[in-house]
Amino acid sequence: MALHSHDPRIDMPWALDQIAxxxxxxxxxxxxxTCEGIVYPPHLALEQCSSQITAEYKARLLQRLINGPSGAGGSAGNDxxxxxxxxxxGGFGVDCSYMARVFDSAVYVERQEGLCEIAEHNFAALGLADRIRVVHDDAERYLAQMKPVSAVFIDPARRDAHGARTYAIADCTPDxxxxxxxxxxxxxxxxxxxxxxxxxxxxVEDFGGTVREVHIVAAGNECKELLLVLSQVRQSGxxxxxxxxxxxxxFAYVAQGGGAGGCGYAVDNVDGNAVDNNAVDGNTVDNNAESLAVENERQKEADSAWQFLYEPNAALMKAGCFAxxxxxxxxRQIAPNSHLFVTEEPVADFPGRxxxxxxxxxxxxxxxxxGLAGLKQANITxxxxxxxxSQLRKRLxxxxxGDAYLFATTDSSGAHIIIRAEKAG
Known part of the structure; x- marks a missing residue:
């Protein structure tokens, strides 16, 4: 590449974009x-686009929606x-390229002409040219004139006119x-x-009752996307x-009650029983001093029996359904705000570490x-x-x-503790 850096026939910025x-x-x-002929956009567009993992997830989600009992595909059979x-x-077109495969056809709409050209080229390279129609237009304008369809996907830009990140829904473009x-x-x-x-x-509250599903999507234990599925206004209850x-x-559950957002109570899909997620735990707290003393003794006995520790994955941490x-x-939670869980016996299917x-x-x-005798290095949480x-690492x-894991937290009595652990199979 360096040998051709002064060759006027080579667009060096574009070539470097392709390599990166x-x-x-x-x-x-x-x-x-692995696909021949793919053209890559400037770094920011590629950085902001979905990964293959999250794009495939959205395709499966939409496939379930349109094929479900209340799907949009009309009556069964030949009709x-x-x-x-x-x-x-549309952006770089990654999401569209995967979602389109579960539909008979798709329309990609993008206001940046350069991205439209890249997407049209790439869809052809991926063998999707006959399935996806590319439209250079503004989202609001196209929506106003388009005919009813099975599903719409929209990913509002989370940067303002100056390129600064925004997070509030109303500050994104389009609104x-x-x-x-x-x-x-x-x-x-x-x-x-x-x-x-x-x-x-x-x-959910901002959308005023039109949200029927919330999907918190993480990959590699890092939250990547928050997906809301909207449909006509949900019925009361x-x-x-x-x-x-x-x-x-x-991990799936249903939520109801708790104000305008309808999210105060988590309902277990297994048995349908409700758990108040605003409570410390699922039990009623007795403020009687004698009962508290007994409870503290039980807590100490339980603490001494801890054998396994569990850290919920990033999606569960985001959901906050700890009870x-x-x-x-x-x-059992070590303490209400620790978000670390313990048991005496192993739980093989716990969704996390x-x-x-x-x-x-x-x-x-x-x-x-x-407790730290012989330890030279550790993974600290x-x-x-x-x-x-960083402060705790310096102090210790x-x-x-290394293979050692240290979890620093506060127990139910308010004491600061460190739990030394190793990964369980």
Whole structure:
């Protein structure tokens, strides 16, 4: 490449974009990276696009919606209407390329002409030219004139006119809150992709009762997307489904009650019983001093029996259904705000990381000396603890890495503790 850096026939910025794009695609979009002829956009567009994993998830989600009992595909049999998807914010086209495969046809809409040209070229390279029609237009304008379709996907840009990141739904472009009436007039289902930084309860409330499903999508234990499925206004008392996904881990439940957002109570899909997620746990608290003393003794006995520790995956942490996790898996929180769970017996299917507890220690010098004896390095996590990871690492004089895991937290009595653990099989 350096030999041709002064060759006027070579567009060096474009060539460098292609090299950088292919390198990123090898891990983010492996199927695209193996396809001959793919053209990659400038770095920002590629950085912001979905990964193959999350794009495939959205395709499966939409396939279930259109094929379900209340799907948009019309009557069964030969009279079934064609399933059509409209992606109103096409971008680089990754999401559209995967979602379109579960529809009879799709329309890709994008206001940037350069991205339209790249997408049209890439769809042809992927063998999707006959399935996806590319339209250079504004999302609001196209929505206003389009005919009703099976589903609409929209991913509002989370950057303002100056390129700064925005997170509030109303600050994104286009503003899906003002568009939702027209969206639901034109599609049986609308899937809205939002920033994973958003409070999903507030997002549900903002849409005023049109949200039927919330999908918190993580990959590699990092929250990537918040997806809302909109349909015509839900009936009073109808349950809202919450789905938490992290790689091959899936945890689903329904929520109802709790104000305008309809999210105060988690309902276990297994037995239908409700758990108040605003409570410390699923039990009634007796404020009688004698009862509290007995409870504290039981707590100490239970603490000494801790054998396994569980850390929920990023999607579950985002969902915040901690009381339901206790009920579903028979685990117990160390303390209300620790979001770490313990058991005496292993729980093989817990959706998160699983550890075997080696020892538990207080923050006294003597306890740390005994509990950390022989340890030179460790992976440190803090939950509801007064020190940041960097501060605690410096205090303990431990390097990062290794096979040991330290969880610094606050127990139910208010004491700061460190749990030393190793990964469980």
């Amino acid at each position: 794009g292919w390198r990123m695609a090898k891990t983010k979009l492996p199927q695209w990276a 079934k209407a064609p399933d059509v998807l409209v992606d109103l914010t 899906v809150l003002t568009m939702q009436g027209e969206l639901l007039r034109k599609a049986a289902f609308v899937v809205v992709k939002l920033s994973p930084m958003l409070d999903w309860r507030k997002a 109808e349950r809202l489904q919450i789905v938490c996904v992290n790689d091959d881990q899936r 339901l996790i206790e009920r579903r898996f028979g685990v 699983r550890f075997r507890i080696v020892s538990t220690m207080t923050m006294s010098k003597r306890a740390l000396k005994v 803090v939950r509801n603890f007064p020190l940041a990871v 004089k431990l390097r990062d890495g």
